[in-house]
Amino acid sequence: MTENSHEPEAPDERVPKRVIGTPPPAESTSLLGAAEERTAQGPGPMPGVKFQDEKTAKKGERIAALCFVITFLSAIGFIASYVIFQVGDLDKAGASNLALGGTLTLAFLALAAGVVVWVRMVMPKYTLFQERHEMASEPATREVVAETFLQGAEESGFVKRKLLRRTLLLAAAPLGLLPIVLLRDLGPLPGTALRHTVWGKKTKAGKDRRLLVEGTGAPIRAADFNSPGGILSVVPEEYQHDLNELAKSTLILIKLRPEVIKSGTNLNWTHDGIIAYSKICTHVGCPAALYEQTTHHILCPCHQSTFDAADGAKVIFGPAARPLPQLPLGVDSEGFLVAKGDFPVPPGPSFWERGDAEAEVRARGGHA
Amino acid sequence: MSAKIGINEKSTVHQPSITETPKAIAGVSTYLDDRLGAGNFLKRNLRKIFPDHWSFLLGEIALYSFIILLLTGTFLTFWFKPSMAHVVYDGVYEPLKGVGMSEAYASSLHISLEVRGGLLMRQMHHWAALLFVAGMMVHMLRVFFTGAYRKPRELNWLIGILLLTLALVEGLTGYSLPDDLLSGAGLRITEGVMISLPLVGSYITFFLFGGEYPGTDIISRFFTLHVLLIPGILLALISAHMILMWVQKHTQMPGKDRKNTNVVGAPFYPAFMAKAGAYFLFTFAVTAGLGTFAQINPIWLFGPYTPADISAGSQPDFYMGFLEGSLRLMPAWEINFLGYTLPLSVIIPALLPLGIIMTGLALYPFLEQWVTGDRREHHVCDRPRNNPHRTSIGMAAISFYGLLWLLGANDEISAKFQISLFVTTIVGRVLVFVLPVVTYIVTYSICIGLQRKDAEVIGHGVESGVIKRLPSGEYIEIHVPPADDIADHMLGKRPVAMLPGAGDGEAEPEGVPPKALRGPIGKLRAKMSRAYGGEKVAIDDGHGHHDDHGEHAAIGAGDGGHSNDKK
Numbered sequence: 001m002t003e004n005s006h007e008p009e010a011p012d013e014r015v016p017k018r019v020i021g022t023p024p025p026a027e028s029t030s031l032l033g034a035a036e037e038r039t040a041q042g043p044g045p046m047p048g049v050k051f052q053d054e055k056t057a058k059k060g061e062r063i064a065a066l067c068f069v070i071t072f073l074s075a076i077g078f079i080a081s082y083v084i085f086q087v088g089d090l091d092k093a094g095a096s097n098l099a100l101g102g103t104l105t106l107a108f109l110a111l112a113a114g115v116v117v118w119v120r121m122v123m124p125k126y127t128l129f130q131e132r133h134e135m136a137s138e139p140a141t142r143e144v145v146a147e148t149f150l151q152g153a154e155e156s157g158f159v160k161r162k163l164l165r166r167t168l169l170l171a172a173a174p175l176g177l178l179p180i181v182l183l184r185d186l187g188p189l190p191g192t193a194l195r196h197t198v199w200g201k202k203t204k205a206g207k208d209r210r211l212l213v214e215g216t217g218a219p220i221r222a223a224d225f226n227s228p229g230g231i232l233s234v235v236p237e238e239y240q241h242d243l244n245e246l247a248k249s250t251l252i253l254i255k256l257r258p259e260v261i262k263s264g265t266n267l268n269w270t271h272d273g274i275i276a277y278s279k280i281c282t283h284v285g286c287p288a289a290l291y292e293q294t295t296h297h298i299l300c301p302c303h304q305s306t307f308d309a310a311d312g313a314k315v316i317f318g319p320a321a322r323p324l325p326q327l328p329l330g331v332d333s334e335g336f337l338v339a340k341g342d343f344p345v346p347p348g349p350s351f352w353e354r355g356d357a358e359a360e361v362r363a364r365g366g367h368a
Numbered sequence: 369m370s371a372k373i374g375i376n377e378k379s380t381v382h383q384p385s386i387t388e389t390p391k392a393i394a395g396v397s398t399y400l401d402d403r404l405g406a407g408n409f410l411k412r413n414l415r416k417i418f419p420d421h422w423s424f425l426l427g428e429i430a431l432y433s434f435i436i437l438l439l440t441g442t443f444l445t446f447w448f449k450p451s452m453a454h455v456v457y458d459g460v461y462e463p464l465k466g467v468g469m470s471e472a473y474a475s476s477l478h479i480s481l482e483v484r485g486g487l488l489m490r491q492m493h494h495w496a497a498l499l500f501v502a503g504m505m506v507h508m509l510r511v512f513f514t515g516a517y518r519k520p521r522e523l524n525w526l527i528g529i530l531l532l533t534l535a536l537v538e539g540l541t542g543y544s545l546p547d548d549l550l551s552g553a554g555l556r557i558t559e560g561v562m563i564s565l566p567l568v569g570s571y572i573t574f575f576l577f578g579g580e581y582p583g584t585d586i587i588s589r590f591f592t593l594h595v596l597l598i599p600g601i602l603l604a605l606i607s608a609h610m611i612l613m614w615v616q617k618h619t620q621m622p623g624k625d626r627k628n629t630n631v632v633g634a635p636f637y638p639a640f641m642a643k644a645g646a647y648f649l650f651t652f653a654v655t656a657g658l659g660t661f662a663q664i665n666p667i668w669l670f671g672p673y674t675p676a677d678i679s680a681g682s683q684p685d686f687y688m689g690f691l692e693g694s695l696r697l698m699p700a701w702e703i704n705f706l707g708y709t710l711p712l713s714v715i716i717p718a719l720l721p722l723g724i725i726m727t728g729l730a731l732y733p734f735l736e737q738w739v740t741g742d743r744r745e746h747h748v749c750d751r752p753r754n755n756p757h758r759t760s761i762g763m764a765a766i767s768f769y770g771l772l773w774l775l776g777a778n779d780e781i782s783a784k785f786q787i788s789l790f791v792t793t794i795v796g797r798v799l800v801f802v803l804p805v806v807t808y809i810v811t812y813s814i815c816i817g818l819q820r821k822d823a824e825v826i827g828h829g830v831e832s833g834v835i836k837r838l839p840s841g842e843y844i845e846i847h848v849p850p851a852d853d854i855a856d857h858m859l860g861k862r863p864v865a866m867l868p869g870a871g872d873g874e875a876e877p878e879g880v881p882p883k884a885l886r887g888p889i890g891k892l893r894a895k896m897s898r899a900y901g902g903e904k905v906a907i908d909d910g911h912g913h914h915d916d917h918g919e920h921a922a923i924g925a926g927d928g929g930h931s932n933d934k935k
Contacts, residue, residue: 082484082485085484086484087481087482087483087484087486088460088481088482089460089461089462089481090461090481090668093480093481093482093486093487094487096484096485096487097487097488097491097659097660098660098661100484100485100488100660101488101491101492101656101657101659101660101661102660104488104656104660105653105656105657105660106653108649108650108652108653108656109649109650109653109657111646111649112646112647112649112650112652112653113646115642115643115645115646115649116643116646118642119639119642119643119646123638123639123642124639126633126634126635126639127632127633128415128417128632128633128634128635129417129625129630129631129632130416130417130617130630130631131629131630131631132617132628132629132630132631132747134745135520135616135745183575186575186576186578187574187575187576187577187578187579187583187585188574188579189571189574190570190571190573190574193574193579193580194570194580214676214677233676233677235676241454241468243582243673243674243675244579244580244581244582244583246674246675246676247556247580247581247582247675247676248580250675250676279676280675283560283695283713283714284556284557284559284560284561284564284695284714285556285557285559285560285581285675286553286556286557286560286678286682287675287676287677287678289677289678289680290680301678301679301680301681301682301779302553302557302678302682302695303692303695303696304696304778304779304789304793305700315700317790317793318696318700318793319695319696319697319698319699319700319713319714319717320700320713321700321701321702321711321713322702348560349559349560349563349564349711349714350563350564350702350709350711350714351563351564351569351570351709351711352564352565352566352567352568352569352570352708352709352710353570353708353709354708354709355704355707355708355709356704356707356709359704
């Protein structure tokens, strides 16, 4: 620890020196100082300690006392509020919060103010000095430590006995790996999980999977879907509550007039101007939920990647590097919208093993 | 030493009202000392001196916020269920009745609406978390700008950076726990960033989330990190931070009789102890007041998390804002090669600004030592103006961080000020490079200007407000010497150290440079040392060859006072 035995206000004699083996200190040498030494110290001016005049101190005492009484009352008020204000709905919780929080705030505020008044008006003003010393130990001490270290190393045989040292290091090396090995079961390996969605699979009944309205879960009759200007959030049949699936399979459904659809959109995968894109942004995976009908722009609210819905959802602005994948759409025998297959490329944010899936699809002559 | 200082102060005779330690205290303390030997420690430390300056209180905000976080957080764990099991809400909040959600969200709603004091504790916890990070940041800036990280405090500086980093992770994990729609959006972005990492991205996310996002494990895993692992490390590091501060003693601002070899201030017992206690209570009161009157994160409005939905205007907590801004700013760069993908539009903004700032902070004390060759201990703080390059570098970093932070809310800016969203992004892309440079230049000139002002105040005195008419008919204003404490504060200035042999700032020094300054790196080092170090504006304190100057200023007839008026 630091060495500051030079404080003028704490002379050495105050703490008795003790020798190991001597009997425990008597009453007169108790830890917090003997009575006679105390009286010997004051009264009299102490250097660097400027006492408040009695008038200020008295005033301070009164103000601090008032603050402490306020704290006492507030704390009682807190307990009373706890009993009086029951919770049970939003309004009641709000009232309870106001009462509990208000009394708690006041209690601590008054206590803090009281202590500050105490320090500033009752306690003396201090300008005390203490010496600093270089942090470094004395050279002699360092030498002793160095010698002791070498001596210990020599005595232990760690340096001399190579077999001991090398086998010990050998033993330690794999031990560090154990925690990493143990953590292997945290999760499965990715495999191809990120490349496929449930849209590519038939339903349990072996039919094409229907598109359901998010929230209501209703299937969408192609003839009834007419929302030029709006978008619909769509989830896969049988998986409308499966969050893992929703995190990559959620769609936005848009109906555009045929004349506005541009070449980027795969017309074979649309149905009567209805187009389905992945809702999961290709940047970091937020749902691209905003749509501007006049420009056909899809906007992700997280980082403002902007996609052109009329042109295969290609990126117009923002940090997303790839268009939102388009889903092949069709209708089943009852006229409901269904998926005719999976996304041609993995939806959602990019990852290392993904590669340029769009280019691969194009190379196969497909439409990405 | 102190006797000389204090003895001539007028102090009233003080009659002690207590001359004997009460039995109850003396008995217990003697008992403890017999067993622990605590007396030796107390003898040295009860009257440990703590210097005073308002800026020394900033770190304490963080310390006390941490204590509040531990208290309120413990309360929350009594009801919070860190589980992603699916439940149908059956609580008191009507709009969500019958809605499927995770147990975590349901229990967060329960704490907020059905536990007395639950909402208060939750809101205080959230506010204290913001205060914790904010307190650390301003404390760190204080330490940086006053050079308090210099030897022997480099290790404590590194601990501080570790603490800030951990606090960000702690905030992120805590933010995700309620599992409402807003917290889920943050989690999704975290996942999107993680999965973009080359080679290991998808593996890391699959291990962290227990499979595909979002899975059913992340809340319980984050909970363990948030309430056990990270707070444990934080507690250990904060203790180490405090112990080092205690052992090395606090730095002090320059002033009367303050030297590298002393500490001037108030004793720990009783003054500092009481002040620190009051300050803790104030922090507690402010947190409680915010928790009462300033609503934060009303989770019942957001609804349960589903990856299919998001609310517009989603914003993270303030300390994550700069990452959000840099993600928004980045152009859509993505590299595909050999069947692999490198999503630069995610990796660069997520890692580069954070890396620049954290690495820069960690290395700064050592780079500064390398450039200045200054291996001395420093216990008296610099005033920021007196090391203009350091201050300019710090301000440039702040402008860089601040701009990214602001752009994290560019949609709000765009909506409020009717600016096109794309324009805010494009302007931001330019400013992120230009603004730090401009800030550097402006800050440097301000620092030099302030140094000149100090030199003027010391050399010529301050305007007294008294106008005097000379016999020639000319009017001058009488200048008087500055107040002692101000003068001492200014005269505490020391030139920034420079490598020996690096020259005096004018030109390349003559002769063969020392070994360390040869070669291209050595030459660069010498050049940097010349620019960084040295005295930019010397303060003439009137004790040198201008010994009569102060007198002139005092009587107001000197040339100094005269020429000063014309400015």
